[in-house]
Amino acid sequence: MNGKAANIVLLVSGVLALSVDALAHHGAAAYNTQATVEVAGKVTQFEFINPHVLIYMSVTGEDGSTTEWSGEITSPNRLARSERSTVRWSKDLLQIGDEIVLIGNPARNGAPSLRLLEVVDSDGRGLLGSDYWSERR
Amino acid sequence: MSKPMIVWAAVYVAAVYSPTIQSQSVGHGADFSGVWSQDRGAQPERFRNHAFTEELPPMTEWAQERFDQSKPTFGPRNVPVLETNDPVYECFPPGTPRVYLHPFPMEIVQTSDRVLMVFEYDHLIRQIYIDGREHRTDLAPMWMGDSIGHWEGDVLVVETVNFNDKTWTDRRGVPHSDQLRVIERIRRISDENLQIDITIEDPVAFTEPWVGTRIYRAVDWDVEEFICMDNVNFEAFEREVLNYDGGVN
Numbered sequence: 001m002n003g004k005a006a007n008i009v010l011l012v013s014g015v016l017a018l019s020v021d022a023l024a025h026h027g028a029a030a031y032n033t034q035a036t037v038e039v040a041g042k043v044t045q046f047e048f049i050n051p052h053v054l055i056y057m058s059v060t061g062e063d064g065s066t067t068e069w070s071g072e073i074t075s076p077n078r079l080a081r082s083e084r085s086t087v088r089w090s091k092d093l094l095q096i097g098d099e100i101v102l103i104g105n106p107a108r109n110g111a112p113s114l115r116l117l118e119v120v121d122s123d124g125r126g127l128l129g130s131d132y133w134s135e136r137r
Numbered sequence: 138m139s140k141p142m143i144v145w146a147a148v149y150v151a152a153v154y155s156p157t158i159q160s161q162s163v164g165h166g167a168d169f170s171g172v173w174s175q176d177r178g179a180q181p182e183r184f185r186n187h188a189f190t191e192e193l194p195p196m197t198e199w200a201q202e203r204f205d206q207s208k209p210t211f212g213p214r215n216v217p218v219l220e221t222n223d224p225v226y227e228c229f230p231p232g233t234p235r236v237y238l239h240p241f242p243m244e245i246v247q248t249s250d251r252v253l254m255v256f257e258y259d260h261l262i263r264q265i266y267i268d269g270r271e272h273r274t275d276l277a278p279m280w281m282g283d284s285i286g287h288w289e290g291d292v293l294v295v296e297t298v299n300f301n302d303k304t305w306t307d308r309r310g311v312p313h314s315d316q317l318r319v320i321e322r323i324r325r326i327s328d329e330n331l332q333i334d335i336t337i338e339d340p341v342a343f344t345e346p347w348v349g350t351r352i353y354r355a356v357d358w359d360v361e362e363f364i365c366m367d368n369v370n371f372e373a374f375e376r377e378v379l380n381y382d383g384g385v386n
Contacts, residue, residue, distance in 0.1 A: 026226075026371070027187070027215035027308075030378055050367035054374055067384070072374060077241070077257065077361040083174075111381030 031105040031115040036132075039069050039114070043098040048076045048091035055119065057100060059112075071102045071116040073128070086129030098122055103133065166267075167291035169252070169323065172360060173331055173353035174242040180352050187211030187238060187308035189335060189349025200312050200342035207310025214310065218368075218375055223310070224303055228365035230261060230280035232304030233297050234319055234335050237351050239308075244360045252286060252293060259365045265295050272298055278315055280304060295321040306337060314341035329355050 041059035055071045073079070079089035087093070094100065099122045104114030119127040126133035175185075184191045187209075196204060208222045209215060218226060225231050231239060241257035250268040255261075265284040272283050278301035286295040297319040306313045320336040330352055337347040 026218045026221075027210040027212070029210060029215040029220075030217045030375060047370075049370050050363055052371050052374070054370075070374070070377070072371070075241075075363060077363060080361075081356075081358050107378050107381070109379065109381055110383065111378045112384075113378045113381075 028105065028115055030107055030109075032108050033105050033115070035106055036103060036117065037106045037114060038101055038103045039112075040099070040101045041069060043094050043096050043100055044068060045096070046091075046094040048089070048093075050075055050077075053079060053089070055094065055100075055102065055116070057102065067112050069102060069112040069114065071104055071114040071119070073116040073119070084128060087125070087127050089127070093127065094119075094121075103130075165290065166288045167293070167325060168247065169245045169293070169325070169331060170247050172242050172244045172356050172358050174356045174358070175237075175240060176330060176352045176354040179330065179354070180350075184212075185238075185351075186240060188311075189234070189238070189307060189337075189351070190347070193309075194306075194311060194337070194347040195344040196311070197342055197344055199314070200339075203312040204310055207305065207312065209305075209308060209310035212309030217379060218372060219379060223305065223308070225365070226368060228259070228368070229303065230259070232280055232300065232306070232313075233263065233282045233284070234321070234333075234337070234349075234351075235304060235306055235308070236261060236263070236281070237333070237335075241363055242356060242358055242360055243353075255360055257360045257363050259363060265293075267293070272296075278302075282317070282319065291324060293321075293323040295319075295323065297321070306342075312342060313337075313339045316341045326352070331355075 039059055041057035043055065044058050045056035047054040052072045052074065053076055057069055059067050059069050061067065074084055076089065078084055082088050101120035102114055102116060103118040103120070104116040107113045117128070118130045118133045120133060121127055182191065208220060210218055210221050210223060236256055236258060239258040243257065244255040246253040246255060250266065252265040252267060254263040254265070261281065263281055263284060265286040267286045267288070270285065272285055276283060276299060279299055280301060280303070282297035283299040284295050284297040286293050300313070300315055300317045302313065302315045304313070305311055316339050318338045322334040324332055326332045333351045333353070335349045335351065337343070
């Protein structure tokens with residue numbers, strides 16, 4: 001990671017509402033499920049694909065450098081059915097350039113990647129409807 | 138349409154629309170038709186996304202040795218997908234009853250001679266014959282087993298045998314042998330809920346029968362596409378994460 005990303009907040013939290021079953025296809029070995037990170041940035045890529053939806057975004061640090069963060073979440077079918085969300089997801093839900101916040105468990109090895117627990121859109125709406133975000137507002 | 142899709146569609150259409158064999162099943166039966174999803178509200182415990190019981194089953198030395206060699210992506214010994222030896226990540230079927238642990242809906246379609254479970258997970262179809270036949274003895278060992286059912290009142294009792302020994306019984310790496318025998322008792326416990334009581338027997342792998350329960354809820358969803366081969370998308374993503382070099386290069 002080049003530079004220090006200003007828009008990153010590290011939170012150590014307990015068990016979150018979505019953490020039990022946020023991922024359908026595999027466990028969370030690559031991620032620290034005891035920690036939660038919030039990162040704000042602009043969407044660079046949104047892949048509404050199986051087995052997991054992937055979100056990439058550009059984060060600008062205090063020194064002006066940029067880092068690309070990524071996040072993974074459950075399958076598009078489950079998101080389209082609103083199984084784990086209050087919003088029906090689709091491939092058009094996020095657009096390149098959208099200002100969003102990704103909240104999730106960080107990668108154990110320090111990679112700028114998250115096992116997502118919440119995605120907050122530019123209107124401040126939690127797209128996964130997590131208790132974690134709704135209670136923060 | 139891809140080849141697997143064509144095969145799946147053909148089996149599904151044939152099952153639903155073909156002339157059915159006259160039923161010879163006993164008991165009066167019940168209607169389980171519809172799409173069902175695991176009821177996480179009724180069974181919220183964390184272990185249920187990867188196991189039937191919180192405790193490990195009573196394993197024989199044979200099974201313990203294989204369990205110790207397994208590298209699951211779930212449970213306390215979990216590893217990343219790129220390091221697992223779980224057969225499902227090679228797109229082999231998960232087996233019975235493990236298929237219930239994959240968190241996707243299934244549709245139950247009933248004809249007079251069969252109860253079909255159409256799983257969203259990799260478009261697997263399980264055929265449970267209720268026409269009074271015996272288990273076939275001319276088939277090769279199977280990934281999902283050979284399922285025969287009969288009605289006991291409004292409970293569908295299913296016996297599944299003739300497995301190969303290549304699948305795991307759950308997502309935490311508990312093995313089984315080709316002597317696996319699975320007994321399911323499937324019944325409605327309310328207008329909205331279906332309960333499946335599962336007894337797992339395997340004298341080679343377990344020192345005594347092992348019992349679990351899954352509760353499903355009726356949903357108004359369609360069974361959608363979830364193809365295992367798409368795993369390559371995630372493996373590429375995980376490779377990027379695990380190979381992260383600190384942003385130096």
